[in-house]
Every structure is written in structure tokens, then in C-alpha cells.
Amino acid sequence: MNLPDAKIPPGPIEKKWQTWLDQHRLVGPNNRSDSKVIVIGTGLAGASAAASLAAQGFRVESFCFQDSSRRAHSIAAQGGINAAKDYANEGDSVRRLFHDTMKGGDFRSREANVWRLAELSENIIDQAVAQGVPFNREYGGQLATRSFGGVLVQRTFYSRGQTGQQLLLGAYSALQHQVASGNAVVHDRHEMLDLVLVDGQARGVIVRNLVTGEIERHAADAVILASGGYTNVYYLSTNAMGSNVTAAWRAHRHGALMANPCYTQIHPTCIPQSGEYQSKLTLMSESLRNDGRVWVPRKPGDDRAPTDIPDQERYYYLEERYPAFGNLAPRDIASRAAKVVCDDGLGVGGTGRGVYLDFRDAIAERGHDVIEGRYGNLFEMYENITGDNPYETPMMIYPAPHYAMGGLWVDYELQTTIPGLFAIGEANFSDHGANRLGASALMQTLADGYFIAPHTVAHYLTGDREPVSTSDSAFEQAEDAVESHITRLMDVDGTTAAQVFHREMGNVMLDNCGMARNAEGLERALTEIRAIKRDFWSDLRVDPGRDEFNQSLEYANRVSDFLELGELMCVDALRREESCGGHFREEHQTPDGEALRDDDRFAKVTAWEYRGEQGDPVPHDEPLTFENVKLATRSYK
Amino acid sequence: MKFKLEIWRQFETGEEGHFETFEVDGIDPEASFLEMLDQLNERLTGEKRRTVAFDSDCREGICGSCSLVIDDTPHGPRQVTSCQTYMRDFEDGSTIRVEPFRSTSFPVIRDLVTDRGALDRVIQAGGYTGATTGPQPEPNSMPVAPEVQERAMDAAICIGCGACVAACPNGSAMLFTGAKVTHLNLLPQGQPERANRAIAMVDQMDQEGFGGCTNFGECSRVCPQEISLDVIGMLNREYRRGRLGKRPKDPPAMRAQ
Numbered sequence: 094m095n096l097p098d099a100k101i102p103p104g105p106i107e108k109k110w111q112t113w114l115d116q117h118r119l120v121g122p123n124n125r126s127d128s129k130v131i132v133i134g135t136g137l138a139g140a141s142a143a144a145s146l147a148a149q150g151f152r153v154e155s156f157c158f159q160d161s162s163r164r165a166h167s168i169a170a171q172g173g174i175n176a177a178k179d180y181a182n183e184g185d186s187v188r189r190l191f192h193d194t195m196k197g198g199d200f201r202s203r204e205a206n207v208w209r210l211a212e213l214s215e216n217i218i219d220q221a222v223a224q225g226v227p228f229n230r231e232y233g234g235q236l237a238t239r240s241f242g243g244v245l246v247q248r249t250f251y252s253r254g255q256t257g258q259q260l261l262l263g264a265y266s267a268l269q270h271q272v273a274s275g276n277a278v279v280h281d282r283h284e285m286l287d288l289v290l291v292d293g294q295a296r297g298v299i300v301r302n303l304v305t306g307e308i309e310r311h312a313a314d315a316v317i318l319a320s321g322g323y324t325n326v327y328y329l330s331t332n333a334m335g336s337n338v339t340a341a342w343r344a345h346r347h348g349a350l351m352a353n354p355c356y357t358q359i360h361p362t363c364i365p366q367s368g369e370y371q372s373k374l375t376l377m378s379e380s381l382r383n384d385g386r387v388w389v390p391r392k393p394g395d396d397r398a399p400t401d402i403p404d405q406e407r408y409y410y411l412e413e414r415y416p417a418f419g420n421l422a423p424r425d426i427a428s429r430a431a432k433v434v435c436d437d438g439l440g441v442g443g444t445g446r447g448v449y450l451d452f453r454d455a456i457a458e459r460g461h462d463v464i465e466g467r468y469g470n471l472f473e474m475y476e477n478i479t480g481d482n483p484y485e486t487p488m489m490i491y492p493a494p495h496y497a498m499g500g501l502w503v504d505y506e507l508q509t510t511i512p513g514l515f516a517i518g519e520a521n522f523s524d525h526g527a528n529r530l531g532a533s534a535l536m537q538t539l540a541d542g543y544f545i546a547p548h549t550v551a552h553y554l555t556g557d558r559e560p561v562s563t564s565d566s567a568f569e570q571a572e573d574a575v576e577s578h579i580t581r582l583m584d585v586d587g588t589t590a591a592q593v594f595h596r597e598m599g600n601v602m603l604d605n606c607g608m609a610r611n612a613e614g615l616e617r618a619l620t621e622i623r624a625i626k627r628d629f630w631s632d633l634r635v636d637p638g639r640d641e642f643n644q645s646l647e648y649a650n651r652v653s654d655f656l657e658l659g660e661l662m663c664v665d666a667l668r669r670e671e672s673c674g675g676h677f678r679e680e681h682q683t684p685d686g687e688a689l690r691d692d693d694r695f696a697k698v699t700a701w702e703y704r705g706e707q708g709d710p711v712p713h714d715e716p717l718t719f720e721n722v723k724l725a726t727r728s729y730k
Numbered sequence: 731m732k733f734k735l736e737i738w739r740q741f742e743t744g745e746e747g748h749f750e751t752f753e754v755d756g757i758d759p760e761a762s763f764l765e766m767l768d769q770l771n772e773r774l775t776g777e778k779r780r781t782v783a784f785d786s787d788c789r790e791g792i793c794g795s796c797s798l799v800i801d802d803t804p805h806g807p808r809q810v811t812s813c814q815t816y817m818r819d820f821e822d823g824s825t826i827r828v829e830p831f832r833s834t835s836f837p838v839i840r841d842l843v844t845d846r847g848a849l850d851r852v853i854q855a856g857g858y859t860g861a862t863t864g865p866q867p868e869p870n871s872m873p874v875a876p877e878v879q880e881r882a883m884d885a886a887i888c889i890g891c892g893a894c895v896a897a898c899p900n901g902s903a904m905l906f907t908g909a910k911v912t913h914l915n916l917l918p919q920g921q922p923e924r925a926n927r928a929i930a931m932v933d934q935m936d937q938e939g940f941g942g943c944t945n946f947g948e949c950s951r952v953c954p955q956e957i958s959l960d961v962i963g964m965l966n967r968e969y970r971r972g973r974l975g976k977r978p979k980d981p982p983a984m985r986a987q
């Protein structure tokens with residue numbers, strides 16, 4: 094198998110998307126209801142795509158595993174969404190947003206995609222406002238903006254600390270409007286367990302009704318995966334409990350290539366772990382670094398209360414090491430810096446795995462009320478969880494797994510290597526290279542869902558296809574495969590909950606394929622994951638009863654896919670013998686500990702082909718070319 | 731810490747349920763209520779007993795999935811979501827009763843899991859602006875005073891958990907519906923559908939079997955987002971205005987309070 098052409102339109106980068114739009118094929122308004130599109134996921138990407146396609150007149154069937162489409166993980170995004178509107182009159186532009194995103198991603202993303210993302214960013218804000226998203230406003234009634242890490246402008250729009258919630262409720266309400274109009278159907282509490290291919294094209298899905306346990310067949314003319322990211326492979330992460338890789342992984346098993354799976358983001362500002370029983374980690378928005386200063390005591394083991402440590406005995410390591418960006422250094426750099434000071438014994442808190450994020454100076458300078466206006470709900474959340482009041486004592490934070498830059502390989506049309514199968518939002522690999530900048534995920538999910546997929550999927554639908562029915566043999570085979578996987582899970586009949594295996598694997602992944610990686614650790618991780626996998630298949634226990642509501646079966650099924658993904662991540666991390674963005678190979682660093690890329694060998698995307706449970710995955714490379722940015726060592730000093 | 735738990739067990743919708751008692755021990759005071767239930771489930775799995783079903787996803791108080799009645803109060807003692815409730819808030823050795831959200835409009839699916847689809851259908855009746863995807867006006871051409879944005883946001887932060895319904899002696903969803911109507915009707919973008927929104931959503935509420943509001947105020951007292959009873963006043967006003975066929979006043983966007 095060869096990697097298909099990425100279908101990047103010719104011409105100057107500013108014109109590519111318009112060129113594509115001008116030339117794509119259209120489905121006439123009267124014919125649209127002849128085509129059906131399945132959308133897996135109702136997060137920002139899925140809800141926006143489903144609502145947009147339904148409004149155009151296509152029949153849309155959308156699926157999510159939560160009890161309502163309003164609860165997708167996107168709801169938890171806090172800090173904001175980027176757009177190159179230059180409301181702050183700083184000389185911001187599409188080109189600057191493009192440049193920041195390319196550099197932020199450590200030059201490991203496709204120029205044409207990133208440019209289009211920057212270009213569409215402005216429309217997203219307009220769209221959201223029209224849906225009634227209450228973004229924060231300045232005194233004159235104009236939209237307010239703030240800064241996020243890795244940039245020198247204020248281009249982040251926000252609704253207090255609940256931007257994801259407000260954007261998702263906007264997309265959700267647009268989708269509900271389409272449901273009311275009869276153009277869309279939402280199946281909640283339904284989980285996709287397999288993709289159905291007919292003549293090599295994606296023509297449907299097999300889903301499990303999570304309430305009745307019934308296995309259902311759904312046919313369509315195209316399938317969009319908007320199933321989110323896979324960071325729960327680390328067990329503890331900032332993602333919602335249910336976030337998983339199953340939809341993407343089952344597509345991968347059918348031939349959709351998985352690109353750059355080792356690119357994951359460990360977010361610098363999360364509440365540190367406090368015990369074994371813990372089920373997830375809570376993010377404290379990056380926006381806090383606009384006003385909070387990050388430090389550790391200069392003296393190892395200094396156990397004074399933070400407020401008793403005088404300034405000259407505090408090590409403001411981000412400000413010292415990266416004077417130009419200071420506390421707003423990008424995430425990969427800020428996380429690694431925290432790890433380094435903790436490795437050096439300067440960490441604080443019970444486990445020594447914590448650093449301070451201090452608002453003392455901001456409160457003194459701007460006043461309690463201003464800080465409360467900006468971060469009130471985050472401070473409350475922090476106090477609720479830890480019992481400490483951040484107005485009086487610094488927050489304690491530590492990096493935590495947060496986001497997957499890797500994902501299903503897609504071309505410029507967001508189509509995977511399977512014709513008729515599209516991947517959007519965090520589920521694809523497209524725009525963030527080896528490190529995503531803050532407030533750019535929301536931007537990408539909505540660019541994909543509102544403005545790209547509705548056109549590229551429609552374009553695909555003009556092609557030739559035979560009619561299919563759910564009684565075709567392809568559906569039968571796929572259903573059989575799903576049934577036998579469930580049987581396999583239920584038949585182990587051991588004594589250990591899936592959670593236990595998940596936790597073990599998460600620890601292995603975090604230690605060896607997290608903020609720092611090396612060949613020896615990755616090899617060891619591979620051995621350990623294989624051992625956990627063996628234990629899983631010999632001692633797993635799920636509740637009996639497949640034809641009924643069964644949460645332990647849902648969970649075990651997801652863990653079975655994480656175990657396979659974990660292996661692929663380590664294989665990918667081993668092969669990429671360079672450091673870039675969130676992928677830091679300890680063998681490849683500059684004398685002062687910064688990431689050392691190898692552009693000659695690795696200025697490329699690696700997309701992996703599945704070769705069966707026993708076979709070795711096969712890598713395919715897509716070279717990256719840079720005509721609009723200068724490949725440079727990324728510096729935030 | 732250790733606790734005695736009386737947990738509602740119900741195999742499926744329509745079946746009669748009962749309380750089952752469990753003891754848990756060695757619970758960290760910093761564990762959340764749901765993490766305590768995770769630990770119980772991990773143990774039950776080892777003992778080859780059926781685990782306790784409950785909903786959760788974000789576990790940070792924003793998705794609205796978690797929905798436990800803890801000691802007779804939706805979400806428990808602290809007016810935060812069930813997932814944000816910590817064991818340090820309970821007395822060591824105490825007995826805690828755990829039930830699903832109770833409402834005729836929320837049938838129990840299993841144990842502590844209910845079907846809250848009725849709330850989605852109330853939104854389908856009118857909880858949106860008519861804007862479909864496509865070119866939209868430049869936002870700054872329609873300024874919104876920060877005070878108005880703040881009021882809209884205070885209502886828009888509803889997480890749709892349904893605790894208000896579970897707390898109300900009448901099983902009313904007025905706080906939920908009022909929050910959406912307040913959010914949209916305050917903003918200039920919500921004006922085109924304003925005349926009909928409250929009526930359509932209230933009619934749907936009635937069809938779903940939610941009760942009427944007789945001003946107990948329990949809903950707001952348990953709301954983890956602290957949504958104020960004012961939104962019910964707004965809903966009533968907007969409903970009457972719609973019924974009387976009065977033209978809404980001009981968009982309030984730039985009128986400060």
C-alpha cells in the first residue's frame with residue numbers, strides 16, 4: 094500500500110482553499126436528501142459537521158456514547174479559541190497565526206492545512222456569535238481577547254473559563270434545530286464498534302445500543318469520524334472518562350492509516366495527582382499563565398510555606414530560561430521545564446512533583462476584582478478540589494496528559510486512506526504538528542466541522558456508488574466480528590476489572606512514552622505492554638449480560654483497543670529518532686536541554702498501516718515541504 | 731475512612747428497585763464520591779458481583795452526566811455536582827444513601843442511571859437561534875454591553891444535569907428552560923425567534939410530563955451552577971408576552987441594567 098496523494102491544490106498558499114472551493118463538485122439542492130452521512134461523535138467537530146450537512150439538506154445520522162449529545166468531551170474546554178481578527182490592533186494576521194501554528198508545532202505539520210485553518214478562524218467566531226455564544230465583551234460592547242502560550246498577540250476569544258461549553262452548546266443547539274426540522278437524527282448512548290466497507294468504500298457502521306445491548310447496522314454514503322482524541326491511553330489524563338480510541342482504531346484495523354501516534358501533549362498546568370484511587374486529572378487553564386508566575390524554591394527540600402519564601406530564593410525558571418515568552422512559553426517547553434526542575438529535586442508538594450503558579454504579584458498590581466473577573470471560576474474549581482485558596486497561596490500544578498496531535502491520517506479534504514471515511518477534530522492528525530498551541534484545538538474542530546467537511550464530504554458524494562443495504566454480507570461479517578470480540582471479552586471470566594489493566598498500562602506509557610522518551614525505555618515499555626495485554630486476556634472480568642446495559646463491558650472494550658494503540662505509540666516514538674515538540678527523545682537534545690530536530694531525516698509525517706494482531710505495523714512517510722516558513726530552530730528565549 | 735452505603739439497585743426500566751447495603755473501607759478523604767464508587771466497583775468485580783451502574787464523564791463539573799441523589803439531596807451536601815463532591819465532606823463511619831435522580835420524566839435505566847432525553851427535546855422545541863452555517867455578520871457590528879453578556883452567561887452556564895427537576899416537589903424543569911430562554915432572549919442574536927421561544931419550550935415541557943412551578947425554590951438551591959430563580963421570572967414574562975402576541979421590546983443588547 095502506498096500513501097495516497099494529499100490532494101493539496103496548486104498555487105500560492107493564500108489561494109489554495111479558494112481554488113479548491115471554486116473547483117469542487119456540487120450536489121444540487123434537490124438531490125441532497127438522497128445521500129446519507131453518518132457522523133460519529135457530537136463534540137465540537139461532530140456536532141458542527143452534522144448540523145452543517147443537515148442544514149444543506151443531506152440526511153444525517155449522528156452518534157455519541159453519552160446520554161446526550163450536549164455532553165461530549167469538548168464541553169470541558171476552558172480557556173478559549175484563537176482567531177486572527179486583530180481586534181486588539183496588534184498587527185495580527187492570517188499569516189502570523191499560520192506562522193505561530195507552524196512554529197508551535199515544531200515544523201511537523203502541513204503548510205496548506207495550517208494556512209486554511211488560520212484563514213477560517215475568523216468565520217468561526219462570527220458563526221458562534223450568531224448562535225448566541227456569549228463571548229466576553231469589553232466595555233464598549235466589543236469582543237474581548239487575551240493571550241495564550243507561544244504567541245505575542247492577544248487573539249484568544251473566551252466565555253469566562255467555559256469557552257468549550259459555550260461553543261459546544263452553540264453547535265449542539267444548531268444540531269438540535271436540525272433534529273427538530275427532521276434533517277438529522279441523534280442516537281445517544283450508542284457506540285460505534287466497527288466500520289463497514291463495501292467495494293473498498295466506507296458504507297456504514299456497526300454500533301451497540303448501550304441501553305439494550307443490541308448490535309445495530311447503519312448504512313450510509315459516507316462516514317465521518319469525529320470521535321475525539323486518545324490521551325486516555327495514559328489512564329490519568331485531563332480527558333473525560335469515556336474518551337477513547339475505539340472508533341478510530343477499528344477504522345485503522347480496516348486500513349485507515351494512523352499518523353504520528355507518538356505526538357501527544359502533556360499540559361503544564363494541571364492539579365497534581367494525590368493518590369492511587371484517582372480517576373482523572375483536572376486541568377487549570379493555560380490562560381492562568383497570563384497573570385500567574387511559575388516558580389519553585391531555589392533550595393532543594395525547602396519546606397517553608399510558599400508565602401514565606403522571599404523573592405530572591407524563588408526560581409522563576411520560565412522567566413529566567415525564556416525571557417521573551419516567560420510564563421507564556423509553549424506547552425511542551427513549559428511541561429518539560431517543570432519536569433527538569435522536579436527531577437533536580439526542586440519540586441514541591443507531598444510527592445515532589447509540583448511547581449507553584451503564583452498570582453500574588455498580579456493581584457497586587459491589578460487588584461483582586463480584576464483577577465476574579467478573569468479567572469473566578471477556575472480559582473473556585475481549584476479551591477473546591479484542593480481546599481486551598483489561590484488568592485492567598487500559590488496554586489500547585491504539574492503537567493498531565495492532555496491532547497493527541499496524532500490521529501488518523503487525512504488528506505487536504507480530511508478524507509482518510511479509506512474512500513468515503515473522513516476524520517475531523519482531534520481524531521485526525523492534521524494541523525498541530527508535534528505540539529499544539531493553546532486555544533487551537535477548538536479552532537480546528539470547528540474549522541473542520543463548519544467549514545471544511547461540509548464541502549469536502551459533499552464533493553465526495555457526487556462520485557459513483559452502488560446502493561447498499563444493511564442485509565449485505567459486508568454488514569453481516571462486520572456484525573459477526575463485533576459479536577465475537579464481545580464474546581472474547583466476556584469469556585475470559587477472570588477476576589480483575591478493566592480499570593486495573595488500564596491503570597497499569599497508563600503508568601508504563603507515562604513513564605516511557607510521556608514527557609521524555611529514550612530507546613531503552615520504549616523497548617521496555619513494549620515488553621511491559623505486551624505482558625499487560627496477555628494478563629488482560631487471561632484475567633479480565635466484565636459483568637455478565639451482553640444484551641443489556643453493561644458499563645463494564647463498554648469499558649473493557651475500550652481498554653482492549655488502548656492496549657493496541659499503546660504499542661503503536663511506542664513503535665512510532667522509537668522510529669522517530671529526533672526530538673520535536675511534545676516528542677522529546679533524550680538522545681537528541683541541545684547542550685542546554687532543548688529539543689533537537691533532524692530535518693534531513695524526519696521532516697515528514699509517519700502514517701502506520703495495520704498488519705493484524707500478530708503482524709508488525711508498516712510505516713509510510715509523507716514528506717513535508719516548507720515554502721512559506723523558514724525551517725528554524727524553535728526559540729522562545 | 732469507612733462508610734456504609736445504601737445504594738439503589740434496579741435492573742431495568744419499569745422493574746421495582748430496592749436498596750442494597752455495602753460497606754467500604756480505606757477510603758481516602760481526598761477521593762471524590764465517584765472515585766469511592768469506582769473503588770467499590772473494582773472490589774465487586776473481584777468478588778464476581780454485579781457492579782453499580784452510574785453515569786459520569788468529565789468528572790470536573792461541566793458535562794452534566796453525573797446525577798446522584800446523595801442523602802436525599804440531588805448531587806449531595808455541597809451544591810456542586812456529584813463528581814465534585816469529596817469524601818472529606820462526610821463523617822467517617824457514617825451511612826450514606828445513594829439514589830438516581832427521581833422524576834417521572836427521567837425513567838431509571840439501571841441502578842443510578844436515568845434517561846434525561848426529555849431535556850434534549852425541550853431544547854429541540856426552541857433552544858437555538860435560527861442561524862445556520864454560512865457567512866454571518868461581523869460580531870462587533872452588534873455590540874453587547876458587558877453587563878448583558880454577563881447576565882446571559884450566568885444563565886448559559888447551565889450544564890443540563892437535571893438536578894433542578896430532581897429537587898422540585900413538582901418535578902418542574904422551569905429552571906432549566908428558564909436558563910435557556912434567558913440566555914438567548916437577552917442577546918441580539920436571539921431576537922428573531924424570541925416571540926415564540928418560551929411558548930414552544932414550555933409546551934414541550936408539559937408534553938414531557940414535567941410539573942409546574944409553585945415557587946418552592948429547591949431547584950436553585952441544588953443547582954451546581956447557582957442559576958438564579960430570576961430565570962424563571964424571565965421565562966414567565968416571556969411566555970406571557972408571547973401568548974399576548976406582544977412584540978418584544980427592542981433588543982436589549984446595549985442597554986445596561
Ligand SMILES: Cc1cc2nc3c(=O)[nH]c(=O)nc-3n(C[C@H](O)[C@H](O)[C@H](O)COP(=O)(O)OP(=O)(O)OC[C@H]3O[C@@H](n4cnc5c(N)ncnc54)[C@H](O)[C@@H]3O)c2cc1C
Pocket residue numbers: 133134135136137138139156157158159165166167168169170171172173174256257283284285286319320321322331332333336337339340376495496517518519520531532533534535536538
Ligand atoms: C480539560 C480540557 C480543556 C481544554 N481546553 C481547551 C481550550 O481552552 N482551547 C482549545 O482550543 N482546546 C482545549 N482543549 C482541547 C479540546 O477541548 C479538544 O481537543 C476538542 O474539544 C476535541 O473535540 P472533538 O469534537 O474532536 O472531540 P470530543 O469533544 O472528544 O468528542 C468526541 C465525540 O465522539 C463520541 N465518540 C467517541 N467514540 C465513539 C464511538 N466509538 N461511538 C460513538 N461515539 C463516539 C463521543 O461520544 C463524543 O461525542 C481542552 C481539552 C481538555 C481535556
Ligand code: FES
Pocket residue numbers: 785786787788789790791792793794795796811812813814
Ligand atoms: S461527570 Fe461531568 S459534571 Fe459530573
